[in-house]
Amino acid sequence: MHAYRSHTCADLNAAHVGETVRLSGWVHRVRDHGGVLFIDLRDHYGITQVLADSDSPVFSEVEKVRSEWCVRIDGVVKARAADLVNPKLATGEIEVYIRDLEVLGAADELPLTVFGDQDYPEETRLRYRFLDLRRQGLHDNIMLRSQVIRDLRQRMWDTGFTEFQTPIITASSPEGARDFLVPSRLHPGKFYALPQAPQQFKQLIMVAGFDRYFQIAPCFRDEDPRADRSPTDFYQLDLEMSFVSQDDVFAAVEPVLKGAFEAFGGGRRVDAEWPRISYAEAALKYGTDKPDLRNPIEMQDVSEHFRGSGFAIFAKLLEQEGTEIRAIPAPTGGSRKFCDRMNAYAQKEGLPGMGYIFWREAEGGMEAAGPLAKNIGPERTEAIRQQLGLGVGDAAFFLGGKPAQFEAVAGRARTVIGEELGLTDKDRFAFAWIVDFPMYEKDAESGKIDFSHNPFSMPQGGLEALAGDPLDVLGYQYDLACNGYELISGAIRNHRPEIMFKAFELAGYGEDEVKKRFGGMVNAFRYGAPPHGGCALGIDRMVMLLADEANIREVIMFPMNQRAEDLMMGAPSEPTPEQLMELGLRVLPKE
Numbered sequence: 317m318h319a320y321r322s323h324t325c326a327d328l329n330a331a332h333v334g335e336t337v338r339l340s341g342w343v344h345r346v347r348d349h350g351g352v353l354f355i356d357l358r359d360h361y362g363i364t365q366v367l368a369d370s371d372s373p374v375f376s377e378v379e380k381v382r383s384e385w386c387v388r389i390d391g392v393v394k395a396r397a398a399d400l401v402n403p404k405l406a407t408g409e410i411e412v413y414i415r416d417l418e419v420l421g422a423a424d425e426l427p428l429t430v431f432g433d434q435d436y437p438e439e440t441r442l443r444y445r446f447l448d449l450r451r452q453g454l455h456d457n458i459m460l461r462s463q464v465i466r467d468l469r470q471r472m473w474d475t476g477f478t479e480f481q482t483p484i485i486t487a488s489s490p491e492g493a494r495d496f497l498v499p500s501r502l503h504p505g506k507f508y509a510l511p512q513a514p515q516q517f518k519q520l521i522m523v524a525g526f527d528r529y530f531q532i533a534p535c536f537r538d539e540d541p542r543a544d545r546s547p548t549d550f551y552q553l554d555l556e557m558s559f560v561s562q563d564d565v566f567a568a569v570e571p572v573l574k575g576a577f578e579a580f581g582g583g584r585r586v587d588a589e590w591p592r593i594s595y596a597e598a599a600l601k602y603g604t605d606k607p608d609l610r611n612p613i614e615m616q617d618v619s620e621h622f623r624g625s626g627f628a629i630f631a632k633l634l635e636q637e638g639t640e641i642r643a644i645p646a647p648t649g650g651s652r653k654f655c656d657r658m659n660a661y662a663q664k665e666g667l668p669g670m671g672y673i674f675w676r677e678a679e680g681g682m683e684a685a686g687p688l689a690k691n692i693g694p695e696r697t698e699a700i701r702q703q704l705g706l707g708v709g710d711a712a713f714f715l716g717g718k719p720a721q722f723e724a725v726a727g728r729a730r731t732v733i734g735e736e737l738g739l740t741d742k743d744r745f746a747f748a749w750i751v752d753f754p755m756y757e758k759d760a761e762s763g764k765i766d767f768s769h770n771p772f773s774m775p776q777g778g779l780e781a782l783a784g785d786p787l788d789v790l791g792y793q794y795d796l797a798c799n800g801y802e803l804i805s806g807a808i809r810n811h812r813p814e815i816m817f818k819a820f821e822l823a824g825y826g827e828d829e830v831k832k833r834f835g836g837m838v839n840a841f842r843y844g845a846p847p848h849g850g851c852a853l854g855i856d857r858m859v860m861l862l863a864d865e866a867n868i869r870e871v872i873m874f875p876m877n878q879r880a881e882d883l884m885m886g887a888p889s890e891p892t893p894e895q896l897m898e899l900g901l902r903v904l905p906k907e
Contacts, residue, residue, distance in 0.1 A: 320388055320420075326362025330409045332393045337412060339364060340388040340420065342450065343381050345431045353378050355414075356431075357389065358450075364407045366391060368414040377417050384430055384447070386421035389414050438869075443883040445874055457871045461859045464580055465532055468553050468855070471572045477530040477555060482517035484534070489516060489833065494538035496548075504900035510536035513852060515772065516837045518556040519809055522848040523840045528568075530555040532855070538880075543867050544801060544857055547880040556850030562792055562808055565849050566590075566749060569796070569804065573853070577745050580862045585744040590796075594752040599719065600642075603727020605753075608800030609746035611734030615726060618643040618714070621700050627671070627691040633716045641716040642726055645704045646733050649711040650674035654736070655686065658713055661732060665725045667715070673697060674711035682708045720760075731800065745798055745861070752776070753793040756786040756822065766823050769793045772816075773807035774849075779815050786822045792849070803858055806851020813841045 320340040328337065341359035348354075352369045355378070366389055368378040381387060391412040402408030427443075428436045430450045441448045448454055469479070488495045488509035495509040511517075513535050521529045533554040541547035557565060570590060577586045591609075598605050601614040619640045622630040633639050649655070655672040662670040671688045684697040704712055713729065715722045734740040755775050757768035765786050773791040775781045781789050796804035810816045816838065820830045831838050859871040869875040876882055896902060 324361040325357055325359040325364040326406050328364055328393055328407050328410050328412070330395060333395045333410060335393050336390065336415075337393055338388065338390050339366070339412065341386070342430075343383055343385045343387060346381065346383065355381070357387070360455075362406050364410075364412060365402075365405075366412040366414050368417075372414050374414060374417045377419075378414060381417075381419070382423065384423040384426055384450070385419060386423075388418040388420055390416035438877060439883060442869075442875065442877050445884050449873065454870065457859070457863045457865065458873050460580060460863055461855070461871055461873075464576060464859055464862065465551075465855060467576050467579060468572065468853075469532060471575055472530045472553070472555070475528075475568060475572060477528040477568075478526070479531055480521060480526070480529050481531060482511070482514040482521075482533065484510065486511050486517075487836075496536045496538050499899045499901055501899055512537050513552070514554050515770075516834065518554060518850060519772070519811075519837060519848065520840055522556055522558045523811075523843070523845045527558045528555075529557075529850075533852075541876070541878050541880065544860065546856060546868060546872060546875060547878075548876050551855045553853040553855055554850070555852070556848060558846040558848045560808075560847070560849050562751070562794060562849065565806060565808075565851060566794075569851065569853075573747070573796075573803075576858075577862070581745060582862070582864070587744060587746050590747040590749055592749045592751050595750055595754065596752070598748075598750050599723055603723045603725075603730055604800075605750050605795060606797040606800060606802040607727075607748060607750075608731060608734075608740065608797075609748055610742070610744055610799060611731065611740040613645055613647075613730050613734050613739065615642050615644050615730060616704060617641070618700055618703060621696045621703075622692065622714075622716075625692040625696055627688055630671070630714070630716050638718050639716065640719060641714055642719075642722070643700065643704055644670075644713040644715070644726060644730050644733060645706055646711040646713060646737060647706065647739065648709055648737050649733060650676060650709045651711075652685070655711055655713070657736075658729065658733065661729060662713075662715070662725065665728065667722065667725055670729065671714040672711055673700065673714075675701060675706060675708050677708050688714065747803075748797050750795040750797055751793075752790045753795075754787065755789040755791040755793075755819070758787060764824065770805070770807045771820065771823070772809050774810045775815070775819060778812075779818060782815070782818045782822060794851070796851075796853075799861060801857055801861060802854070803861075804851045804853045806849065808847070808849035811841055811845040811847055813838060816841070 317338050322338045325339055325341050339357055341357045344356040344358035344363060346353065346355050352367060354365060354367045356363050357366050368375050391414045393410050393412055396409060396411055428440055428447055430447060449458065485498060485508045493512055495512065498508040498510065500506045500508060514531060514533050518529055531554045533552055534549055535552055536549045539545060539547055557568065574586055595605055598607055600617065603615060617640055619634055622641050623634050625631050630641050651674065655674055659669045659672065673684050673686045673689045675682050675684055689697045700712065706712060715726050753769045755768065755773065756765050758765055769791060770793055773793045776790045776792055792808035794806055795802050810819060817827050817830060856868050856872055860868050863871055865871060
């Protein structure tokens with residue numbers, strides 16, 4: 317017999333009754349039934365109930381074991397009585413009578429329990445992640461992640477893509493976040509960078525004559541943590557294609573994702589149609605470039621109904637250039653209690669509040685209620701109701717000013733309204749391509765023009781488009797949103813040196829600086845670069861959606877905490893004086 321096991325803890329069933337078997341695993345739970353000790357023995361694969369009574373030659377040894385001890389047992393498989401069969405376990409028809417036991421690894425007192433669903437502070441969970449990972453929910457999430465990655469990889473091969481690997485140690489490149497720098501021992505004073513993405517390399521793969529590249533790529537960004545973003549590293553399904561348009565990239569990606577979400581979505585519906593929504597339209601209707609289309613609410617511009625109206629706050633606001641009034645419809649939200657709650661929500665978000673109107677039954681039909689209705693009068697109120705398609709029992713909320721100042725709050729309010737009123741369909745995955753991103757943005761304080769998205773994107777209209785106002789230039793850039801999260805970001809690339817130099821010039825980068833920063837790619841584009849484009853899918857975020865988790869750390873095996881610290885391994889740590897000397901570095905004391 318094998319030194320540790322003849323079967324796993326998920327293998328045994330009624331067909332094995334009478335056999336002598338060997339199992340190894342962890343003591344999941346111990347139950348003392350007055351002279352009979354029941355142990356749920358757990359391994360990677362499942363759980364088997366084993367037991368010892370006073371007739372067992374190792375009963376006294378079994379009495380000593382505690383939760384999470386690692387043990388080996390030898391025993392005889394017995395059938396459970398019909399009324400004791402556990403249909404929730406694959407091994408629920410049988411149990412194993414222990415005849416021999418070996419303690420492979422005793423456990424100290426546990427800082428967190430593995431059995432049960434007790435919650436623990438994140439610091440405890442991350443410091444003892446190896447114990448946390450033994451818990452069933454987290455174990456299932458990590459297994460799901462592995463299966464999703466295997467599935468994506470196979471689908472990409474089946475679609476005609478080829479997997480290539482790109483360097484981990486490379487040059488610094490502006491990708492929208494801070495680099496992790498790596499000092500060079502051989503070149504004192506110079507630094508490598510960990511790649512924020514394989515962006516330049518995958519474009520060079522296209523220039524080199526390969527086609528339809530993909531990679532499950534590790535990426536490194538020194539970012540502030542969020543619930544849906546790791547602060548240090550993440551994995552993405554990275555892909556690039558030559559001789560393609562934006563439509564070709566969408567056509568290649570959609571079947572891969574649809575198949576994966578159908579396979580691992582737990583029966584939730586995957587929308588067949590993936591609409592394309594311009595960035596400007598997304599901002600107007602949803603207040604975000606990653607809208608949750610499970611929520612049917614669409615905001616609308618209702619400025620004309622307030623211009624010159626009796627509601628002085630909005631009327632005067634609209635006299636200023638670049639301002640507007642947006643309405644958030646709230647079907648079934650027509651009660652003063654709900655309206656007051658949403659007004660308080662806006663104040664908590666840092667705004668003065670949200671105006672509202674709600675419609676209720678009255679003699680002869682319906683009436684509009686709320687402070688706004690009284691100020692603007694019945695004709696304007698009725699025009700708003702008709703524009704928004706609302707009726708009795710419904711409400712509408714209003715925010716005004718320059719869109720950049722209130723859009724994000726309006727988007728969050730739309731989400732809260734959809735959730736609280738039960739309008740958001742939780743049983744589906746709703747995808748949307750967000751297209752026509754602006755190439756540039758202006759800093760409100762300095763007035764400086766800079767890239768708003770990916771600097772390597774092809775501007776729509778090519779070189780001619782760059783001759784006008786930079787803020788009017790749209791790029792062949794696109795994101796894929798799903799249930800309120802950005803899953804994919806990509807672009808058709810700028811492969812023409814003359815267009816690239818002009819695009820960077822508008823953002824304040826001279827030709828010499830572009831050559832210095834991106835010399836490898838610029839040089840390559842001088843030697844017959846093909847039109848090409850691609851995108852990258854955030855695997856961590858995708859698995860978070862499939863696992864129905866709200867925090868990305870629940871689907872990463874060894875995540876950092878909110879302060880980008882690895883509490884288990886003690887990173888980041890202070891280097892030794894010898895290490896610093898070898899690298900020619902000195903750490904300055906904090907001021």
